Amino acid sequence: MAALPRTTDPVFLLSMSPKRIHERKRNAEGALARREKRLAYALLMPTFTLVLAVVLLPLVANFWISFKPVTLSDLRAPTLVLKENLRGDLDSPGQQARIEYRYRNSSQKYPLRAVAFSDVIPGDIAVTDLPDGCSLAPAQQNSVLRCDLGDIERKGRGRIRIGVEGKQAVSDGKALLRSSRPDVQFTAYNVMTSTDFSLVNFKKVFSASEFWDVLKTSVYYTVFGTTGALILGLFAAQIMQKAFPGRSVIRGLLLFPYVAPVIAVAFSWVVLFDPFSGAVNAMLQQMGAAEGPINFFGKRTVEISLFGLSFGLPLALTMVILFEVWRYFPLSFLFILARMQSVPSDIYEAAEIDGATPMQQFRFLSLPHIAGILAVLFLLRFIWTFNKFDDIFLLTGGNAGTRTLTVNVYEQAFAISNLGAGAAVAVVIFALLLVFSVIFIRFSPKDAG
Amino acid sequence: MRIWMHGIFVALLSGALWGGIWHLVLSMGLILTTGASLTLQVGPSVAAGAAIGVVAAVMRRPRGSRLHHIAGITLTIMLMCGVAFGDPFDPQGLVAAWQSGLVLVIAAVVIWISVIRTIADMPPERLIRYTAEKAYLRLIWGLGLMMFVLIVAIPFYVMVMTSLKSQQSLLLNPLDFSVDASGGASVLFRSYIELFTEYDFLTLLMNSALVSVITVLITLLFSIPGAYAVAKLRFPGRQWLSGSVLLIYLIPAIILVIPLYAVFSQLGLRNSLLGLCIVYPATTIPVALYMLRGYFAGLPSELDDAGLMDGLSRIQIITRIAMPLSTPAIATVALYVFMIAWNEFLFAFMFLDDVKLFTLSRGIVSLDSSEVPRQHLMAASVIATLPVLTLFLWFERFLVSGLTAGSVKG
CATH class of the missing domain: 1.10.3720.10 (MetI-like)
Structure with a gap:
């Protein structure tokens, strides 16, 4: 036995440069110590994560909020409320009707920028009248309607009417229309995440x-x-x-x-x-x-x-x-x-x-x-x-x-x-x-x- | 001429004080139990007490015979009635004779015992400083003990008694805390029955229990490994960590409430018990970790080394060696965390809107309105208090040692 020299053996140590002694010593102790260190961190991880998430981050967030004029109602992010409706019937082919989109900015304080929405118009319905800002693109047998509404001021509202004609008899036009939900895009000003700060509070x-x-x-x-x-x-x-x-x-x-x-x-x-x-x-x-x-x-x-x-x-x-x-x-x-x-x-x-x-x-x-x-x-x-x-x-x-x-x-x-x-x-x-x-x-x- | 250093003066003073205070306390007790509107006339009892004090000091017999005591008590009764020219507690005869008579006998017994305990072996002459201080401290000790018991017990007594009363009788005579059991249990406990039938307190109880138990489990799951690591393993930042755990403790919940409210609202966690089950452990884990760390550090490291030699992993050492050995500490932490979660008010109040999700604290606050009678509020308070107090009394010894070991927050 004892074939390997021990790091503390004086004769062996003398044969090495001080730097190598130090290195070897560190390696010998290091393996165990590192394992112990890793284990300790692993055991403390859950506690640390939870405390970070529920105590420390909120603490920082509190500083963040204190520099912003946020009210309780701002917690609901501003959004575009969009309702679609069918005016008229499409019971027989060639019948005229209107699709009406009514929209509203839900925010009382902030405008919505670059608002647009798109909706799928079923293939059974043909569009006859398209207002400005709206375009139609074919997609398989259906077509996709896209309307750009620009900016909508706070509390702003409006409507878009699209003339349509039934290609064939549609018994329940409303249900057909509602089978696809309009897809809304906008950039909203979110006071919580914006980088504007003020000392007003x-x-x-x-x-x-x-x-x-x-x-x-x-x-x-x-x-x-x-x-x-x-x-x-x-x-x-x-x-x-x-x-x-x-x-x-x-x-x-x-x-x-x-x-x-x-x-x-x-x-x-x-x-x-x-x-x-x-x-x-x-x-x-x-x-x-x-x-x-x-x-x-x-x-x-x-x-x-x-x-x-x-x-x-x-x-x-x-x-x-x-x-x-x-x-x-x-x-x-x-x-x-x-x-x-x-x-x-x-x-x-x-x-x-x-x-x-x-x-x-x-x-x-x-x-x-x-x-x-x-x-x-x-x-x-x-x-x-x-x-x-x-x-x-x-x-x-x-x-x-x-x-x-x-x-x-x-x-x-x-x-x-x-x-x-x-x-x-x-x-x-x-x-x-x-x-x-x-x-x-x-x-x-x-x-x- | 320092009169307060004389034995007779001390006896006079303590007798007068005991006479007056016992008279006050027992009269109030008589008023509260019978509802009679008695007037308080402390004077006669003060005089009688002073006289008894002097008699007891002059004829001092620290280990007096039974006859000695009976004579003393009889003398007290005679003096009290004699100075008051009749019944000292009820001169107008508003309550039944046996009631005021009983109170008189009780008063005489407690005054006599208090006086001879205070006087003990004090001689009825000029006192040296040591004896005088001893006598005064005995007086202060007795008065202090009485004060503490009263100030602690009265609010709880009022809580229980109010919950058993009806709205009418409460407004009619607020001092009447007599229990009227003539209507049977269903009338006596009607507030409790209404709370469970109309206000759905069973759901509230279940919610509170659920949140508290989950909080305990999560806290233990997180803090036992953490405490073991801090107590037994070497790693950089260990010292810093054991110090900073307590700093977390100093951060008030009210600072966290606004950001948590904002974030939880957007995550949909706000109006849910899950949200509470996330927040509560975060506030209790630092305490639990601190308490358990102290206990784990006290376990001999040789046990861990022996376990390692036998091929156990560190996790196995925790579950098979450290945890069984620290069952008392873990039980203390569990109970303590349960109490914190059960009693918690702020987050429950801020987060919960849905009646079905209310915990007891949140539910009781919603009872605090002019439409809900006061006895319902008190009955609800009793319901919230009973489980914690039962647990506390059951495990008192554990808790008392645990509380002081882990320097605890309130």
Whole structure:
């Protein structure tokens, strides 16, 4: 055995030039490594393809759309609607009739260029009168009619009449005529695929008076929603860390808001706070805390006077933030609890012996341990809260001063049906997200898991 | 003179707080279960609670006998009635005597237990910082636990109870959540019956189940090989990939919705369940890949090497070694993805127009109009919530560990 020198054999290596050593080494390791590499790429291929198609390409497409004045109706590409009809009968030979073609540009906004259509005229029918722009070419026993209509303006319509004569008796002329469908050709202006770009969407978005309000609402919602959920989660984790009977049941219960469908919990909040049939309003009135029904999700601001100071509280926004805090504190709670339970208990015992008070233990033992997860949770939740759409949309529909950027995307694109403006708002969101992500990557602790 | 560091003050404060809060909670419970319009008068119970706190602190016996407790509870009842000059919960006698009596006994028991638990071994004298903090934290712990349970449970309670009521009684007295079972099950569950007969909720359930199950299958099919590759194989770009998986996670669905809407409209995929079955996996695969990657990376590489020596291909290693060993992780991912797909709202709302194709989320939104009574909306919410909550409670331990392992989106 051992007839072949090994690449690491020093004597053998000395006999070769450094370049060849390197090459041989690479080849020996390379075959396996290349196979492994190919396999890895093959295994990742399906995931990569799907993510590319459904996440990354749409992301690029969104930028594309944001530079175009596209509306919802543009999704139906402009087309020529053409109907053919037979006026008169061809029951007996030599009878005169007319074929009528009626056409219409379906688009409300864009003209159709170089429109033409062709249709097969059955051999049983002879053409007697041909209008300008139309020509007839024989094809086997039938003939092919071709008409050039030129350009048709938006909403433009017209008709073409062709005189015909029956060569022999045709019992059902209409059916005969309809046996061949007209073939339509045109070049349509497709706003989606054209290479014209404009900044009109961005101008519109930034100049809208409510844009800065929307941005402000988004920031309020994100900052207070995130911190609120984090603080509540931290509090819940501290409480649930102590062992007591029924702890696992209550831990499960505390996760309910996060696990249940958003639609169910959002509507149960709406019902609970309903101004007329809601339990909270009824309770407040019975306790004498409120004079009339309060429309929690529909009132923009309420005047509150506290210790002689009166200020306007954005009621609907506060409610939406409270919902966010309520729904997402379980997530923070779960992560913080998991982190705290992995802290060795002997350090607490040692601190206890040294006479550290509970608050000191929390401040100097627990907090340093959970600082990492708190930071990660804050940044992740910050971005996700910023991205949140469903909750606000279901609770208020973005009314009463709760319209955030994400709700604004929906408003612009689908309520006002201006897809381009919606996409422009989405681009603004994406730009802000990039800023957050850079911060997130810069400050994320490496070991926080 | 720091009065808050004195044992008697702590006892007084915790007794008053417990008395007041339990009174509030139990009164509300009494109002919600009977529908009676009781007035809330917390004062007497606050005073009685404070007194009980002082008594419990002075005669502190952390491991008191049964007699000790019975005496304490009796004293609580007497104090509550004595300060209120009658029944503290129902001074006007609006509900049956046994009901308010029962609530009184329950109140006395819970107030007493809360108070002695808070006081525990705290001496009724000036406290050192350690003991004082312990006592205050016990108070905050109890109050916090109560608050969390209440804020979480109330919306769900209201959801279930509203779904069982009729339109009339709902408008008549919004506080009446008593269950009126006198009409039998068909009257009690009429909202549910109507949803299934008139609104075709069975189709909606089937659609949701179908989309969710297909999403789970596609996600697993794609993410298991992908996660294995990222965890076990060496290839250029591996580090970059494990980092960037989570970045995909930060892209909001609302940005994708416009282009997807445009493209799917032109491809004819928009108003179809197939469209959802393409979009949902794309949003869940990154999570699944991330969660499974962590688990696969924890499996010893020697197993793979042994498999390779025995002549298994990499695919066989995945199906015969890696997958059986990571069944818990795969189950967690499957359940988690199922929940995401089941709960998803935005794409279903944007894409589906045809009532026959509605998923539950989409169907419930269409119920949110002035023509459909509120209890139908709540019954539909219960129908949508029940499957996920059942699954969650069933596999809670799995899910809790899985959720924290894979840092999860919401």
